[in-house]
Amino acid sequence: MDPVITVSIVVGLVLILLLVGAPLKPVRWLGKGVIKVLIGALMLFLLNTIGTSFNIHIPINVITTFVSGFLGVPGLAALIIIKYAILP
Incomplete structure (x- = not known):
């Protein structure tokens, strides 16, 4: 696709959102999640x-990032316990 068309579509969508208004609740929810x-x-x-x-290493990937981000320090502790106590 031509870059001019792509940029025009994106600008048009932004203008429509500015005129109509984006629903604030989902945007706020998405921002908190990020x-x-x-x-x-x-x-x-x-x-x-x-x-x-201390020879502790937890790989940084999507799943471990979500667990440690949404559960916080207990989630991080759970990842360490799973890594060293449950997995061989």
């Missing part, structure tokens, strides 16, 4: 950085 996922990825990164001296 922030939680980013915080989960940051927590995993910090755990892997600090945990190198």
